[in-house]
Amino acid sequence: MGATPALVTASHRVDGHDVHEHVLTVPLDRTGAEPGAVEVFAREYVRTGRADRPRLVFFQGGPGNPAPRPDVVGGWLDRALEEFRVVLLDQRGTGRSTPLDAQSLGEVGDAAAQARHLAHFRADGIVADAEALRRALQGEEPWWVLGQSYGGFAITCYLSQAPHGLAGALVTAGLPGLRTSADEVYRATYASTARRNREFFARYPRDEAVARAVAAHLDGQEELLPTGERLSSRRFRTLGTALGQTSGFDALHFALEDPFTTVRGERRLRRRFLTEAGRRLSFEAHPLYAVLHESIYAQGPATGGATRWSAHRVRAEFPEFSLDAGPGAPFRFTAEHVYPWQFEEDPALVPLRGAAELLAAREDLPALYDPEVLAANTVPVAAAVYVEDVFVPYAFSRDTARAVRGARTFVTNEYHHDGLRLDGRRLLDVLLELVRR
Structure with missing residues (x-):
């Protein structure tokens, strides 16, 4: 060398x-x-x-x-x-x-x-x-x-x-x-994230209806982030990383306080809301976080080998985080969870999709x-x-x-x-x- x-x-x-x-x-x-x-x-x-x-x-x-x-x-x-x-x-x-x-x-x-x-x-x-x-x-x-x-x-x-x-x-x-596997970690963090969602919406009862309305709007209307891509409702839900911070409740509440406006008789999301959402959601400044996040829990064969997009798989075990929940179902933000579809939607991650897939499939990452x-x-x-x-x-x-x-x-x-x-x-x-x- x-x-x-x-x-x-x-x-x-x-x-x-x-x-x-x-x-x-x-x-x-x-x-x-x-x-x-x-x-x-x-x-x-x-x-x-x-x-x-x-x-x-x-x-x-x-x-x-x-x-x-x-x-x-x-x-x-x-x-x-x-x-x-x-x-x-x-x-x-x-x-x-x-x-x-x-x-x-x-x-x-x-x-x-x-x-x-x-x-x-x-x-x-x-x-x-x-x-x-x-x-x-x-x-x-x-x-x-x-x-x-x-x-x-x-x-x-x-x-x-x-x-x-x-x-x-x-x-x-x-x-x-x-010696905890990625699956065990995400089961625990989904449970704690659900608890923080409940605490957040108990403090700000109006915000759950607002968040649900934004998600429904994004499912039916194209809204573009400042970086040019369409904002999806599933990506909007990842704003919940703020819930893990002491000051995160207020920051998330302020982001949701007035998201809608009317443009030529049509309901649209305000530019300032989309700018703030883009700032929080883009991995442009730290793409390595998204690519490596699950690999930090890979501890070799003793914990199941490959992580295989653990956060994405384990989410199905928690119905309250479902993307298909009906109008009366609870709305839940996710937190420090990285999903394979983010490598399709975030321009900063799209070129890294192939590498991320292979890293998630590696069985032989050594124990740390x-x-x-x-x-x-x-x-x-x-x-x-x-x-x-x-x-x-x-x-x-x-x-x-x-x-x-x-x-x-x-x-x-x-x-x-x-x-x-x-x-x-x-x-x-x-x-x-x-x-x-």
Whole structure:
């Protein structure tokens, strides 16, 4: 594979901080079976006078989302910088880490080549990149990690595959089931999404009739999103991702508050409604999320092998989410569920349809977590687990916390999935206190 090029760093100053932008070239596939290399990018913040502090690496939620680009240093980042140098890692395929989208994947080859390529962008590849960056920055000295949502999945993989690289691990809303299948995950998330729908419509009783009216209108009338494609009623239903956020109820309510207008005597959807819907529904900014989402639950033969569009299949087990429900049936938004038909309707995903189909059919994606290694864990671990989390089921997180030796948990119903964004300073205080007891 050849020697890995040296780390390249550029630096500048921002509001009392030195900011170092690191770029490291690493192999695409560390087994050597697939040729090629990718760049890994990370932005490191160092508060003035605290250059001697240990590093803490932040793993973003996703998959397929880059690290934060903070316009101000606040929240959890401000708290972390009191005692750490903070490294914001763009996970491979995102941000400036050789980003993947329809354009760049088109250069890889046909659908089969793209699917093989994408298989190297799961948590195991992210962990190997982090280890390469750690060694480039500080040799064999271990560092701290903080992961939100999918970032916690990556940290669980890190604890399984390279625990020697970790001095401590902090997780918010992100302890995955160690041997849960994609079907088990989606059964749990459909149930929690149904509950959140009921809570939402109980708060805003008028909105269920409005949502039903919009869906019926879309079934009979062509309405185009700003990106040019027709908005379908089934795609409109995927707006429910907002229900998993603490502030999501109000955001969804505001989107539904006045969707209709009259144009030359004909009922139509307002342009502002279609603009807002398009902003929320398009995968243009993060196509890797849609392509990789189900693969994060693939754990090899022990959990059934291929995911086979699990969210699409399991939906049939929940009649209240039916697309064919009659006028008197409940209306339900879906949440973090990706469907094969989205690769027919979203222009950002259409070119990736073949690769997504092949990835969903792969039987041999390796397991990401090692229960035996986790049972013998010696790395200090603390995790915030949210009882009402719609996206990461509480029962699976609870079981994983018990399976990781020495892990301490802060279990609460104070937050939904976005607790770190809303109350990051307090959460980091709690986790650091737990892990240092």
